Amino acid sequence: MTTDADAVTDADAHPHDLAALGAALVTVLFWASAFVGIRSAGKTFTPGALSLGRLLVAAAVLGAVMLVRGEQLQRRADLRAIGRPLLLCGLLWFGAYNVALNSGERRVDAGTAAMLVNVGPVLTAIVAGFVLRGGFPRALFTGCGVAFAGVVVIAVASYLGLFPTPPSAS
DSSP states (O other), rough: OOOOOHHHHHHHHHHHHHHHHHHHHHHHHHHHHHHHHHHTTTTOOOOHHHHHHHHHHHHHHHHHHHHHOOOOOOOHHEEEHHHHHHHHHIIIIIIIHHHHHHHTTSSSSSHHHHHHHHHHHHHHHHHHHHHSSOOOOOOHHHHHHHHHHHHHHHHHHTTTTOOOOOOOOO
């Protein structure tokens, strides 16, 4: 039986649910279109220059969000405590990954690049289930199934020639 208190709680949570859904949809839209954008910009910029440009845009957007929210930068002492892991993550993930992705996009079609990148979260979820002993809840299987279905669709479309492979850049 639902009480008035339950109805108020549900109504209060609703705007947050819509905001989260909106944020997720915008994230998926931008992430999915990134492969096409990289493909297009890769005709003009080298992989390193494109990576730098992408990261500068991301830093500007995050800086603007910090200003709007009135957030402060971290103190030096706090940054020193996590400095080396943060630097390693920045160099490997944001540096090497982005340059490799931008370079790979010059050699394969956007669909194949998306497929290769989409396999990552599936593998991460499976490894986390075993290594971190997080188990395999139904939602994880559902998410992995949806991700794998997307990979299958891209693979079939690539096999049928729906994504033309670009000429290899020299």
